[in-house]
Amino acid sequence: MALLGNPVMMHGLRNSRRDAILLASILSAALVTGCSSDHKDIGSKDPKPSTTPPSATSDQTKVLEKKVEEVLRVTHVDDTNGLFVESGLERVSDGVHTRSALANGKSYTLVVVCAGVGKVRLAVTTKPPVRQTVECNSVPVRQRITDAPAQLLTDVEGLAGATGVIGWRIDELAK
Known part of the structure; x- marks a missing residue:
């Protein structure tokens, strides 16, 4: 006390x-100032600022998507004859990795289009397997598939520096 x-x-x-x-x-x-300000590690380099705003890149991608859809004629698929099987669209950076269910033994046409810059590698699991390099110049590459397997594996990977959009379409061949 x-x-x-x-x-x-x-x-x-x-x-x-x-x-x-x-x-x-x-x-x-x-604490408040530290949490609300930009945090940068000591010695870290600032990322280079983008030369194009995100909307320009998005707009460019939409233009390429539309171009690929027009080449593949998927904007207005006329399936009255029942020959259309499937189609798809992906960014080159994502690639294409698809398993298409087909009627075993029938014949089909696979069309692949790449719009953008660079080249992509196409691999299709047919007998014999198809492997080829495709330019991203909006020119369609057609592959006839005879005596189709029950499941067709299609892979498309962008090569170094490739950018753009890849599209594919599968149709059954008319007899």
Whole structure:
């Protein structure tokens, strides 16, 4: 009890509280400022800013998608004859990895189109397997599939530096 009545101790206790409150305020401000500002690791390099805004890239992709759809004639699929099987569209960076269910032993046509820049590698699991390089120049590449397997695996991968859109379409051949 003698300590609480001691004026020197009481003065030191008041200063300690004031110092603790001041320290808490400073730490709170530092925490808020630290969380709200951009965090950069020491020694890390800033990423290069994009030369084209995201909307321009998106618009360019939409133009390429439309071009591929027109080449494949999938914008208005006329399936009155029942020959259309399936089609698809992917970015070159994603590639195409599809398993198409076909009627075993029938004949089909696979058409692949790449619009953009560079080249892609096409691989189709037929007998014998098809492997070829396709330019991203919007020119369709056709592959006739005779004596089709029950499941056709089609893979298209972009080669180094390739960008754009890949499209494919499968139709059954009329007898």
